[in-house]
Amino acid sequence: MARAEAPEDPTASAEAAAIVDVPPEIVAQSLGEWFRAWLTRLRAGESGVLPVVLGLVIISIVFTAISPVFLSAGNLVNLFQQSAVFMVLAMAEIFVLLLGEIDLATGYTAGVGGVIAVQLVQPVTTKWPWWGAILAALLVCALIGLIQGTLITRLRLSSLIVTLAFSLILSGVMLILLGLGPFSGYPGLLGQSPNIVALHKLMWGTIDPTLSWIGMVVLVLIVGGILWWSDSRRRRSGLVAPPASLTILKIALIAVVSVVVVAICNINRAATGTLAGVPWVIPIVLAVLAVWMMLVQRTRFGRYIYAIGGNPEAARRAGVNLAWIRTWCFVLCAFTAGIGGLLYASYLGGMSNNFNGGQIVLYAIAAAVIGGTSLFGGRGKMLHGVLGGLVIGGIYNGLYLLAIDVQWQFIVTGFVLLVAVTIDALSRRSATSGSAARV
Amino acid sequence: MAQVTKDSPAAAGPLLALRGIEKHFGPVQALYNVDLDLPAGQATALVGDNGAGKSVLTKCIAGIYQVDHGQFLWEGRPVQVHSPRDAARLGIETVYQDLALADNLDIVQNMFLGRERLRNGLLNEDDMERAAAQTLSNLRVTTVRSIRQPVASLSGGQRQSVAVAKAVMWNSKLVMLDEPTAALGVVQTKMVLDLVRRLRDRGLAVMMISHNLNDVFEVADRVAVMYLGRLVVQDRASAFDRQSVVEYMTTGTSGRVAGDGKEKHGPS
Numbered sequence: 001m002a003r004a005e006a007p008e009d010p011t012a013s014a015e016a017a018a019i020v021d022v023p024p025e026i027v028a029q030s031l032g033e034w035f036r037a038w039l040t041r042l043r044a045g046e047s048g049v050l051p052v053v054l055g056l057v058i059i060s061i062v063f064t065a066i067s068p069v070f071l072s073a074g075n076l077v078n079l080f081q082q083s084a085v086f087m088v089l090a091m092a093e094i095f096v097l098l099l100g101e102i103d104l105a106t107g108y109t110a111g112v113g114g115v116i117a118v119q120l121v122q123p124v125t126t127k128w129p130w131w132g133a134i135l136a137a138l139l140v141c142a143l144i145g146l147i148q149g150t151l152i153t154r155l156r157l158s159s160l161i162v163t164l165a166f167s168l169i170l171s172g173v174m175l176i177l178l179g180l181g182p183f184s185g186y187p188g189l190l191g192q193s194p195n196i197v198a199l200h201k202l203m204w205g206t207i208d209p210t211l212s213w214i215g216m217v218v219l220v221l222i223v224g225g226i227l228w229w230s231d232s233r234r235r236r237s238g239l240v241a242p243p244a245s246l247t248i249l250k251i252a253l254i255a256v257v258s259v260v261v262v263a264i265c266n267i268n269r270a271a272t273g274t275l276a277g278v279p280w281v282i283p284i285v286l287a288v289l290a291v292w293m294m295l296v297q298r299t300r301f302g303r304y305i306y307a308i309g310g311n312p313e314a315a316r317r318a319g320v321n322l323a324w325i326r327t328w329c330f331v332l333c334a335f336t337a338g339i340g341g342l343l344y345a346s347y348l349g350g351m352s353n354n355f356n357g358g359q360i361v362l363y364a365i366a367a368a369v370i371g372g373t374s375l376f377g378g379r380g381k382m383l384h385g386v387l388g389g390l391v392i393g394g395i396y397n398g399l400y401l402l403a404i405d406v407q408w409q410f411i412v413t414g415f416v417l418l419v420a421v422t423i424d425a426l427s428r429r430s431a432t433s434g435s436a437a438r439v
Numbered sequence: 440m441a442q443v444t445k446d447s448p449a450a451a452g453p454l455l456a457l458r459g460i461e462k463h464f465g466p467v468q469a470l471y472n473v474d475l476d477l478p479a480g481q482a483t484a485l486v487g488d489n490g491a492g493k494s495v496l497t498k499c500i501a502g503i504y505q506v507d508h509g510q511f512l513w514e515g516r517p518v519q520v521h522s523p524r525d526a527a528r529l530g531i532e533t534v535y536q537d538l539a540l541a542d543n544l545d546i547v548q549n550m551f552l553g554r555e556r557l558r559n560g561l562l563n564e565d566d567m568e569r570a571a572a573q574t575l576s577n578l579r580v581t582t583v584r585s586i587r588q589p590v591a592s593l594s595g596g597q598r599q600s601v602a603v604a605k606a607v608m609w610n611s612k613l614v615m616l617d618e619p620t621a622a623l624g625v626v627q628t629k630m631v632l633d634l635v636r637r638l639r640d641r642g643l644a645v646m647m648i649s650h651n652l653n654d655v656f657e658v659a660d661r662v663a664v665m666y667l668g669r670l671v672v673q674d675r676a677s678a679f680d681r682q683s684v685v686e687y688m689t690t691g692t693s694g695r696v697a698g699d700g701k702e703k704h705g706p707s
Contacts, residue, residue: 233565234565237565237569239565239568239569240568240585240586240587294561298561298562299560299561299562300555300557300562303544303548303552303555303562306541306543306544306548307541307544307548307552309543310541310542310543310544311540311541311542311543314539314540314541314549314552315541315552315553317523317535317539318552318553318554319523319524319553319554320552320553378541378542378543379543
């Protein structure tokens with residue numbers, strides 16, 4: 001590594017190192033300059049979201065080559081739906097990963113949440129309205145997070161062990177809840193009751209194609225407008241801002257992706273009859289993403305999460321209440337896991353003891369890390385969960401299409417997780433050795 | 440007893456005067472009857488060997504430790520400092536060696552950590568960035584490429600400068616620096632010492648803990664020496680030379696007389 005060698009001109013090397021470490025959007029004045037700075041960072045191993053995008057492209061090419069069905073509209077929509085669970089669970093996990101903690105119980109927290117909702121809406125037993133069932137499920141999940149968070153922050157127990165213990169406890173609780181009622185352990189979401197239909201539609205309901213287009217245009221206009229407005233205001237007042245061309249490029253990219261997604265969803269994907277339109281789950285995931293992005297990146301609470309992940313001592317000296325923020329992160333993680341559990345139950349049309357929370361939580365952590373969130377805390381974004389979830393969903397979907405045996409699915413998933421954490425550790429090591437060389 | 444800086448009634452009196460400060464941890468007495476003056480517009484160097492009590496004294500002033508006995512006189516009035524919050528309210532800020540910054544946050548985020556400005560409940564980044572840029576340019580910290588770069592990408596001297604800028608941003612009147620030049624190169628050290636001079640010139644009281652006598656004599660207006668929990672001497676920097684400071688640090692007393700007789704504060 002060039003930076004670690006003793007250079008003749010220390011200022012020049014410090015300058016070069018600074019270029020590597022400063023995100024390109026900060027110092028670039030034009031698109032060309034931004035692109036060159038980005039290439040410099042890339043060569044130095046600071047790749048940002050590039051691995052995820054590359055991963056997605058590779059997955060698509062490999063699976064399409066083996067099974068042409070992979071890129072069909074029907075399968076792509078199915079892929080979105082499968083990925084949605086991983087995306088939401090990865091976003092849940094990111095709350096605690098940002099602190100430098102881990103939650104291994106996310107999978108079974110989701111399972112418990114899913115079972116509670118499915119059980120409560122059953123017309124032959126409890127007959128709860130769908131919204132009441134959802135609320136109850138999410139509240140129970142939040143409570144699970146509160147208990148775990150309190151144990152971890154007040155008693156200073158290791159989050160790894162506490163959540164591992166809870167993973168076991170919750171898998172047992174889930175089995176008990178599954179056994180309630182006359183469903184022989186398989187409470188389902190198939191039926192005519194409006195409450196059951198509402199839960200089932202979380203994943204399978206679709207928005208009318210015309211309405212999908214209108215909604216997409218409105219959404220792109222709002223997001224693009226906010227981006228353009230805030231960037232241009234910062235440019236006008238002389239603050240650090242990306243060049244206008246870059247802002248336009250970002251907005252264009254968002255627009256293109258939105259158009260492609262809606263176009264795919266609007267293709268008729270039914271074997272007989274018509275089934276077209278954007279599934280409900282896409283706006284649901286986008287809403288979770290938008291709210292959590294806002295919380296993590298635009299509020300004081302979010303700023304403190306990053307500060308604690310980066311340097312807890314600095315946060316403490318700045319007057320941040322560490323225990324309070326940490327506990328809330330576990331609550332939010334479990335709450336978000338509950339949303340993932342609802343989507344999972346909806347996707348399967350019910351819950352059963354086939355739910356493997358131990359495996360799903362590893363998928364979720366892998367998705368977050370593949371997306372670019374660090375296991376060491378302080379680095380990551382909610383968007384990483386969505387991108388990484390798409391990669392994991394792609395692998396899962398592809399292996400399923402190829403009818404690969406379950407043992408090989410385990411092995412592939414394990415390797416994906418290994419690769420992700422290795423990249424994370426290596427990029428962190430190169431970053432710290434770089435700063436050590438500059439002190 | 441004839442020290443102009445200390446006893447002259449003409450001077451308005453020090454910004455912070457400590458009188459008879461004592462602190463013990465269980466059976467261990469860490470500070471014995473410490474009297475220290477920190478005048479505004481002057482840089483006071485606090486020197487002493489390891490274990491002399493410099494850090495304990497600093498933490499007492501910062502409100503992290505509470506003193507057992509003694510009095511704080513802030514601008515002549517007795518005050519109580521029971522917590523870091525009390526200290527911050529008075530205008531006392533401390534810059535710790537390398538503990539004060541979060542590497543993953545950028546300069547603006549670090550400078551406002553714990554005191555973020557909000558608009559409609561959301562972070563007001565534009566406002567904070569403007570204020571941070573203003574403070575940095577006032578202190579002439581101009582070597583950073585962008586105030587939006589993460590602190591991890593800064594050199595040691597730049598980090599220290601940001602930490603100091605963070606401390607002075609809050610209308611502080613007394614800034615304490617704990618070993619500000621430890622682990623810095625020659626250029627970086629000069630950068631930080633220049634910053635100390637600028638703080639002093641702006642009328643702040645600066646207290647600098649240092650092991651490095653080069654730094655002390657380069658920047659300090661006053662020197663206070665601690666030895667085994669006692670403050671053995673404090674005076675104008677010009678009243679000392681390197682040899683006498685070393686003697687005070689190692690033995691608590693000095694046979695050499697650089698100015699006129701000042702064995703007065705010797706341990707006895």
